[in-house]
Amino acid sequence: MMAAFDILAFGACSFVAVAGALGMATTMSMFRSGIFLMASFIGVAGLFILLSADLIGLLQVMMYIGGFLVMILFMVLVMHDPGGAMMAGMELSPLERWFSKGLVPRDEATSAGQDDPASGEGRSHAGNRHEGHAMPHGEGRHGHARDHGGGAMPHGAHGGHAEHRHADHQHGDGGHGGMDMSMVTPVRPLAAWLAAAAGVVLVGMLFLRPAWPVTDAVPDPDSARRVGNLLMDKYMVAFEGAGFLILIGIFGAVLLARPSTHPDDPSRAAKAAVDAKPEAIRDDRLAPLAEAGGAPEPEHHGSHHGHEDHVG
Amino acid sequence: MGVAAALAVLGALLGGAALTLAVEHAFVRIDQEAGPARHTELRHNLQLPNADRWLLPAGPVVALAGVALAMVVLPLGPGLIGRDLGIGLFYVIVVVDFVVLGLALAGWGANTPEGVEACYRIVAQLVAYVVPLGLAYVGVIMMARSLSTVVVVDAQRGLWFVVLQPLGFLLYVVTGLMQSYRAPFLEPFAASLGGGVLGVVGGWSALVWRVALAGVLLVVAAVGAVLYLGGSSGPWLPGWAWMLAKTYGLMALMLGLGRLVRPLSTAETLALSWKILIPLGLVNVLLVGGLILLGVGPGA
Amino acid sequence: MTVPLTAYLVVAALLFAIGVYTVVAQRSAVMVLMGVEVLLNAIGLNVVAFWRFTAPTDYSAQVLAILVVTVGAIEMAIGLALVLLLYRQRRTVEVDAYTDLNG
Numbered sequence: 171m172m173a174a175f176d177i178l179a180f181g182a183c184s185f186v187a188v189a190g191a192l193g194m195a196t197t198m199s200m201f202r203s204g205i206f207l208m209a210s211f212i213g214v215a216g217l218f219i220l221l222s223a224d225l226i227g228l229l230q231v232m233m234y235i236g237g238f239l240v241m242i243l244f245m246v247l248v249m250h251d252p253g254g255a256m257m258a259g260m261e262l263s264p265l266e267r268w269f270s271k272g273l274v275p276r277d278e279a280t281s282a283g284q285d286d287p288a289s290g291e292g293r294s295h296a297g298n299r300h301e302g303h304a305m306p307h308g309e310g311r312h313g314h315a316r317d318h319g320g321g322a323m324p325h326g327a328h329g330g331h332a333e334h335r336h337a338d339h340q341h342g343d344g345g346h347g348g349m350d351m352s353m354v355t356p357v358r359p360l361a362a363w364l365a366a367a368a369g370v371v372l373v374g375m376l377f378l379r380p381a382w383p384v385t386d387a388v389p390d391p392d393s394a395r396r397v398g399n400l401l402m403d404k405y406m407v408a409f410e411g412a413g414f415l416i417l418i419g420i421f422g423a424v425l426l427a428r429p430s431t432h433p434d435d436p437s438r439a440a441k442a443a444v445d446a447k448p449e450a451i452r453d454d455r456l457a458p459l460a461e462a463g464g465a466p467e468p469e470h471h472g473s474h475h476g477h478e479d480h481v482g
Numbered sequence: 483m484g485v486a487a488a489l490a491v492l493g494a495l496l497g498g499a500a501l502t503l504a505v506e507h508a509f510v511r512i513d514q515e516a517g518p519a520r521h522t523e524l525r526h527n528l529q530l531p532n533a534d535r536w537l538l539p540a541g542p543v544v545a546l547a548g549v550a551l552a553m554v555v556l557p558l559g560p561g562l563i564g565r566d567l568g569i570g571l572f573y574v575i576v577v578v579d580f581v582v583l584g585l586a587l588a589g590w591g592a593n594t595p596e597g598v599e600a601c602y603r604i605v606a607q608l609v610a611y612v613v614p615l616g617l618a619y620v621g622v623i624m625m626a627r628s629l630s631t632v633v634v635v636d637a638q639r640g641l642w643f644v645v646l647q648p649l650g651f652l653l654y655v656v657t658g659l660m661q662s663y664r665a666p667f668l669e670p671f672a673a674s675l676g677g678g679v680l681g682v683v684g685g686w687s688a689l690v691w692r693v694a695l696a697g698v699l700l701v702v703a704a705v706g707a708v709l710y711l712g713g714s715s716g717p718w719l720p721g722w723a724w725m726l727a728k729t730y731g732l733m734a735l736m737l738g739l740g741r742l743v744r745p746l747s748t749a750e751t752l753a754l755s756w757k758i759l760i761p762l763g764l765v766n767v768l769l770v771g772g773l774i775l776l777g778v779g780p781g782a
Numbered sequence: 783m784t785v786p787l788t789a790y791l792v793v794a795a796l797l798f799a800i801g802v803y804t805v806v807a808q809r810s811a812v813m814v815l816m817g818v819e820v821l822l823n824a825i826g827l828n829v830v831a832f833w834r835f836t837a838p839t840d841y842s843a844q845v846l847a848i849l850v851v852t853v854g855a856i857e858m859a860i861g862l863a864l865v866l867l868l869y870r871q872r873r874t875v876e877v878d879a880y881t882d883l884n885g
Binding site: 172173176177180184187188191192194195200203204207210211214217218220221222223225226229230233234237241244245248249358360361362364365366368369372373376377382383384385387388389390393396397400401404405408412415416419420422423426427430 | 785808813836847848860869
Binding site: 199201202205208224225228229231232235236239240243246391392394 | 575
């Protein structure tokens, strides 16, 4: 009975891990890509727990959920089509179409006509409502991408059954005035073969050399204590070094991301906005006491460039 | 963990969430308060026009799953625990992160400008609370020498940790409010965002959100009671009665103190976390280390 | 252990292959970073699987896994800072626009 549970748990966790990674690589929506990656890491954490390394498993989940949420926010900030809306209306291979199910294709010109059968009926009149709204997902700075109307986009390749196109990697190129909206580089076929080769070589090596000294010993259930002892005892240098590395990394990242001090640099315009004071609690008798604080402003030393004409 | 234990844990969650709503009624003005304490009407399910079909419904489910999983390691009484994991406290921090993940999914899944902005604010608050919360836990773990909730409760038989580590307790109260998205850290649910994630829910989602967000406040207060107030130990009443009293007392304290401060914007919350809470947390760890070296605290 | 060591290593190999595909084929620099994280994860799985089956009493493997996770997180942080800087200059995160950083 326990054996069946073991095998079932292993199967489920490894399926989640591999399917999550595959989803990350193929889905058209950047946000979903991040979520698939999180799911993959949770699958691997499940495998760690099955391997009795529960501390590492939980560590993995804790660090990567927070980390990937922040990384997703970065992606949404810098990418043209983080929601996958513009890409969802284009030709996709079946694998990509499967992992992009449920995305609302954002087709500019006409609307509900091109219904994508793979997307189900969750979206009604997707096209019509967009005209007046700001589009938070598909928003780019490239308005010209939308000027080429829906006619140029290959809606003719009706959703779910596009050919698997290894050769054609310029998705929707003809309709976008040269701005290639493809998510993958032109070396995609090479990459796919490379990955397949790497997979085959690694798995082949596994089956041809199975002579590892597998023991039957059982690990100590209190792994946290043992790992802690090792970190403080035998691996103290590595531990302190990792701490130092984290410190340097934080300094470096903050330093790199500060707005430039050059007055013409466009990043100067992207000062962090300080919110207007949020709405107060009704009849808040302690409000006068809370006025003493103030919204802290982001410091950037570049500001003294602007003040150099002040004297004294 | 048997099926009976699982059902008992879920029952405790639902009962606790109902009691939490009652306590909130007593301490906040439900109709005027923003955020999870606002009275979310149970109305028809709203059909958002461009909602992401997978991510939007996944939000409340993930949040509820996170809270239910966290309830498993809470010692509601001596012997009344779902499963005593050796790394219980670490597990609780990890699992309550799922609530934030659920809120972020729902914010993005709504596919509206307000929803996406709410998603950003929610994740910013996660970034703000997670390190000081860990530092608040670390002081207790250092003194109790174990990550298991049962051992932490046992280690406070002599003296509650709130007496030995008042700074850590204060840190926990503040970051607990951040973690459960209550006043004064309500910016993700501001009226300028139309109520954020909770402004566009209806139907079964609204019900699940209510349970999940009341549940996260319950879990935060219960873990605080375990960490700093000695859990289920106490002289005359049975263990579970003490745990109940301490949990809801701490919850009332947190809600009351939170109401005294004006709502903080997200930038102010982050500044508070980085400039004040993290240094205080490090000072706390230093102080606790000094106390342990001086021999104060539970033995060995 | 009913599930043999080879099974875990096969899963790690598959993850590694998918990571290689992502790093080589994706056009956005942030996606490339995500692919690198998948590669590191596959490595961590390998290390822990070997630990469990061949030397479960020596916890050094878990220390290595912790350090790998730590260094991976830092690398992601610095990588994202660099991507942000490059984005400010070139208004795009596509790696095709960064080819002049070669050599």
